[in-house]
Amino acid sequence: MSNGVRGNSDVVVLGAGVVGLACAWAVKREGITVTIIDRDFEGDRASHGNAGGIGVTESTPITMPNPLKLVQMLTDPLGPLGLRPAHFVKSFPWFWSLMLASRPHRVHASAKALASLNMRVYDDLLPMLDDIGAGRWLYQRGALVVFESETSYRAALSEWKLRADLGVEFEPLDGSEIKELEPSLAPVFPRGLFLPDWSHVADPKRIVEALRSKVTEMGVTLVQGDVAHVTPHGPRNVSVALTDGRSLNASRVVVAMGAWSARIAKRLGDKVLLESERGYNTTVDAGDVSLSREVIFSERSFVATPLDIGIRIGGGAEFAGLSAAPNYKRCDALLTLGQRFIPGLGDKNARRWMGHRPSTPDGLPVIGPSASHDAIVYSFGHGHLGLTQAATTGKLVAGILGGAAPGVPLEPFSVKRF
Numbered sequence: 001m002s003n004g005v006r007g008n009s010d011v012v013v014l015g016a017g018v019v020g021l022a023c024a025w026a027v028k029r030e031g032i033t034v035t036i037i038d039r040d041f042e043g044d045r046a047s048h049g050n051a052g053g054i055g056v057t058e059s060t061p062i063t064m065p066n067p068l069k070l071v072q073m074l075t076d077p078l079g080p081l082g083l084r085p086a087h088f089v090k091s092f093p094w095f096w097s098l099m100l101a102s103r104p105h106r107v108h109a110s111a112k113a114l115a116s117l118n119m120r121v122y123d124d125l126l127p128m129l130d131d132i133g134a135g136r137w138l139y140q141r142g143a144l145v146v147f148e149s150e151t152s153y154r155a156a157l158s159e160w161k162l163r164a165d166l167g168v169e170f171e172p173l174d175g176s177e178i179k180e181l182e183p184s185l186a187p188v189f190p191r192g193l194f195l196p197d198w199s200h201v202a203d204p205k206r207i208v209e210a211l212r213s214k215v216t217e218m219g220v221t222l223v224q225g226d227v228a229h230v231t232p233h234g235p236r237n238v239s240v241a242l243t244d245g246r247s248l249n250a251s252r253v254v255v256a257m258g259a260w261s262a263r264i265a266k267r268l269g270d271k272v273l274l275e276s277e278r279g280y281n282t283t284v285d286a287g288d289v290s291l292s293r294e295v296i297f298s299e300r301s302f303v304a305t306p307l308d309i310g311i312r313i314g315g316g317a318e319f320a321g322l323s324a325a326p327n328y329k330r331c332d333a334l335l336t337l338g339q340r341f342i343p344g345l346g347d348k349n350a351r352r353w354m355g356h357r358p359s360t361p362d363g364l365p366v367i368g369p370s371a372s373h374d375a376i377v378y379s380f381g382h383g384h385l386g387l388t389q390a391a392t393t394g395k396l397v398a399g400i401l402g403g404a405a406p407g408v409p410l411e412p413f414s415v416k417r418f
């Protein structure tokens with residue numbers, strides 16, 4: 001790692017989460033000089049502790065729940081949705097935009113755009129994982145969605161029908177088929193769906209570390225520093241100032257700072273609606289529990305992933321901003337839920353975690369140039385799907401910088417949509 005700032009790079013990537021690293025990897029492969037800046041390369045960010053799912057079937061955006069469900073969710077202090085009142089007032093424009101984006105025609109448009117990324121995920125992800133020596137850490141065993149009642153299964157079918165129209169494959173299962181696939185689950189699920197195209201990784205942190213080590217080996221310069229601001233001076237001349245007074249120059253800058261990206265974009269004159277959608281999990285030793293694939297508990301909005309480092313029980317969407325202290329009681333509540341539906345699950349070596357999903361109201365990432373300075377390229381806002389879409393985003397960003405045809409329409413991801 002470079003302590004001082006050395007020379008100029010063609011491209012400087014801001015942020016070394018999975019998205020920034022995948023961008024650095026893809027851009028460097030084009031023969032371009034790359035520097036990547038992060039205030040804490042080893043630090044615990046969304047990319048390190050997420051659920052590890054390659055959720056290519058998640059092609060419908062998160063929407064505003066109906067009023068009754070919303071009240072039910074908000075009155076449960078440790079339920080799947082948390083909203084601190086003071087934060088709601090501050091982020092009202094985001095929630096208003098979420099409401100508008102929840103109208104059927106907008107959901108269809110977002111779903112189509114999400115599917116355009118998700119349908120090509122493996123084409124981009126598999127070569128990247130192979131190149132960084134992480135191919136063996138991808139488990140292509142599908143995923144299982146389980147429903148506690150026939151009623152909620154039927155209610156979910158319209159969303160699954162929309163996904164099917166976009167090319168998502170799934171197979172309906174009954175209770176005995178669920179038991180056969182995952183014998184460790186409590187026998188309380190009359191209905192389920194098998195998602196053959198889903199996969200999960202051994203440990204998302206390992207993917208980040210493998211990417212970081214690979215880009216270093218490829219000659220990407222790592223600079224540790226806290227980015228203060230970015231100033232474009234001309235079409236191919238940008239400076240990046242760090243809070244300690246150092247600065248770097250580059251021809252182009254990629255902003256990939258996850259949930260922290262909006263401040264930089266706003267200072268560049270781009271309006272962005274981005275919220276930290278805080279998610280929690282607890283990882284415990286698997287013990288006698290054996291799950292083969294990720295399980296998605298539909299009504300309760302949580303998942304269980306069998307990682308190499310234990311079973312991770314996670315979920316929740318808490319809106320409280322970037323600086324409020326985590327409420328780890330949410331981790332305990334998630335573990336209790338996990339133990340209820342996976343009866344053999346204990347609490348040995350329980351590790352609690354919170355991370356900031358970088359979420360936009362329409363559920364789409366921001367990928368593409370700044371509205372006013374095309375030397376700045378945005379690459380953030382991947383919400384629930386940053387691990388899934390990182391390699392594809394990297395490929396698209398490398399294409400944008402190199403002037404190549406993107407292969408998917410990029411308009412839906414433009415920052416201009418805000």
Ligand SMILES: Cc1cc2nc3c(=O)[nH]c(=O)nc-3n(C[C@H](O)[C@H](O)[C@H](O)COP(=O)(O)OP(=O)(O)OC[C@H]3O[C@@H](n4cnc5c(N)ncnc54)[C@H](O)[C@@H]3O)c2cc1C
Pocket residue numbers: 014015016017018019020037038039040041043045046047048049050051052053054055225226227228256257258259260277278279280281314315354355356357358379380381382383384385386387388389
């Ligand atoms: C509970 C939970 C479960 C999830 N499960 C999944 C899943 O199963 N599958 C999936 O695909 N996705 C999942 N996600 C989402 C995924 O983790 C994120 O979308 C993804 O990690 C975002 O990556 P990123 O690189 O954009 O951001 P981050 O990982 O947050 O990285 C941003 C980087 O920018 C750096 N940075 C920020 N500000 C500055 C600054 N001023 N100066 C220097 N550096 C700065 C930070 O240090 C950080 O390293 C989950 C997220 C959560 C919270």
